[in-house]
Amino acid sequence: MNDPKYTISRWVSLLYRYGQMYIGDRLKHLDIGPGQHIFLNALYKEDGLSQEELSGYLKIDKGTTAKALKKLEEQGYVLRQVRDEDKRSYRVFLTDKALMIREEVRSVLADWRAIIYEGLTEEEQRMALGILEKMGTNAARWNPAQDKNNNE
Amino acid sequence: MNDPKYTISRWVSLLYRYGQMYIGDRLKHLDIGPGQHIFLNALYKEDGLSQEELSGYLKIDKGTTAKALKKLEEQGYVLRQVRDEDKRSYRVFLTDKALMIREEVRSVLADWRAIIYEGLTEEEQRMALGILEKMGTNAARWNPAQDKNNNE
DNA sequence: TGATAATCGTTGCACTTGCCACTATCGACT
DNA sequence: AGTCGATAGTGGCAAGTGCAACGATTATCA
Numbered sequence: 001m002n003d004p005k006y007t008i009s010r011w012v013s014l015l016y017r018y019g020q021m022y023i024g025d026r027l028k029h030l031d032i033g034p035g036q037h038i039f040l041n042a043l044y045k046e047d048g049l050s051q052e053e054l055s056g057y058l059k060i061d062k063g064t065t066a067k068a069l070k071k072l073e074e075q076g077y078v079l080r081q082v083r084d085e086d087k088r089s090y091r092v093f094l095t096d097k098a099l100m101i102r103e104e105v106r107s108v109l110a111d112w113r114a115i116i117y118e119g120l121t122e123e124e125q126r127m128a129l130g131i132l133e134k135m136g137t138n139a140a141r142w143n144p145a146q147d148k149n150n151n152e
Numbered sequence: 153m154n155d156p157k158y159t160i161s162r163w164v165s166l167l168y169r170y171g172q173m174y175i176g177d178r179l180k181h182l183d184i185g186p187g188q189h190i191f192l193n194a195l196y197k198e199d200g201l202s203q204e205e206l207s208g209y210l211k212i213d214k215g216t217t218a219k220a221l222k223k224l225e226e227q228g229y230v231l232r233q234v235r236d237e238d239k240r241s242y243r244v245f246l247t248d249k250a251l252m253i254r255e256e257v258r259s260v261l262a263d264w265r266a267i268i269y270e271g272l273t274e275e276e277q278r279m280a281l282g283i284l285e286k287m288g289t290n291a292a293r294w295n296p297a298q299d300k301n302n303n304e
Numbered sequence: 305t306g307a308t309a310a311t312c313g314t315t316g317c318a319c320t321t322g323c324c325a326c327t328a329t330c331g332a333c334t
Numbered sequence: 335a336g337t338c339g340a341t342a343g344t345g346g347c348a349a350g351t352g353c354a355a356c357g358a359t360t361a362t363c364a
Contacts, residue, residue, distance in 0.1 A: 008265055008281060009171050011288035013190065014211050016168035017321075018291040019161050020350085024322095035350045038165065052312055059166050061352050066314060068350085088312040088359045113160055115294050116287040128283045129160060131276060135268040136163035139170040142267050169351075172320085176352095187320045204342055213322050218343060220320085240329045240342040 019112055026108045030101055031075055036068050037105060040077065043094050044102055050089045059140055072098075171264055178260045182253055183227055188220050189257060192229065195246050196254055202241045211292055224250075 024034035032040070042054055051069060055062040069092060072078040077098040080090040117125050176186035184192070194206055203221060207214040221244060224230040229250040232242040269277050 008268075008284060009175075009261060010190065010210070011281075011284040012164060012167045012171060014288045015164045015284070015291055018211075018294075019164060021322075022291075022294075023161075024349090033349065038162065050312075058162070059170070062313070063315080063353075064351050066312095070314090086312080086360070090313080109161060116160075116290045118290045120283065120286060124283060124286075127279060128287065129163075131272065131280045131283065132160060132163040132167070134272060134276075135280065136166045138268045138270045139167055139174075142170075142174075173352075176319090185319065202342075214343070215323075215345080216321050218345085222344090238330070238342080242343080 015116065019116075022112050022115070023108055026111070027105065030104075032077075032105070033071075035064070036072055036077075037109075039065070039068050039072065040094075040098060040105055041109065043078070043092060043098070044106070047094055048091045050083075050091060052089065054092065167268065171268075174264050174267070175260055178263070179257065182256075184229070184257070185223075187216070188224055188229075189261075191217070191220050191224065192246075192250060192257055193261065195230070195244060195250070196258070199246055200243045202235075202243060204241065206244065 020034040023037055027033075027037060038058060038060075039054060042058055043049065049057070051062060051065050054060075054069075055065045058065075069078060069080065073080060076095055078092055079095055080092050083089050083091055117128075120128065172186040175189055179185075179189060190210060190212075191206060194210055195201065201209070203214060203217050206212075206221075207217045210217075221230060221232065225232060228247055230244055231247055232244050235241050235243055269280075272280065
């Protein structure tokens, strides 16, 4: 009787994994893996953040953030400069190379969204985002690990 | 203007990763990692499946499935016996050890669901599942990789 | 000021996951 | 029966992710 209700995490898992595959596939010709686009997009939204701020905003471990940004820097999509006010931290900036592919990266996400939104009414789409946001917020609020990166 | 709409994948990513963390944390005393509970649960629902059927049902790569089941077998939660009718494939069975923790495993998932459902009305919860299911189905239908495991 | 705690970032480790190549077996077809 | 393609499962590789330990810098405070 309660069986079907247990499958939310299965759908979430599927959506996450398939999304990673789709994005990775569409961006691999730019040498951007599924672990990096999320940082690019965050920086498209606001440039010059520190790694800690990125970790807090995306709720991603700072070690993971460091690795992703290191790779993005090696590929020339990003450059990091030490802050004068605090030499422990960087400011992460997008390069021209990153700005050049901005629309392409965004359109990949938009395409993926279109795929999973297929057959949903406008109303349902709005609701989907709203509900996901609520659930995501719940998840983030619960998680103790989040205390470490709580700089929003 | 279209910025906020792009964040679905971010919520999905967050929900997936935090769910993995939560489940991993709650089950680590049983030596069950976040990569294994999903298989246990599938087997709780239907025992004796082959690895290929599990892969197809969960839409998970068969290599990943093989590794997860190998580990579950080493830990004594599962045993695999070759089918007579087809010696290439196994039947995967739960052991008593796995059945013994069935309710615990399920309650962890139920707890996680309760956490992310917090503040949602019954109606919204139903809708959440329905919409996730639609989006998941869309994702699964699109993905070409899925052709390889399409045994549902 | 000097000692101690907190913070930003890096690195190593373990685990999950997907992809690909490979083996063994099965099925279909001549 | 013999051959060849398809299928189930394995193992190696690479990438993403979280965690914990660490170094460097900054902040706190006695």
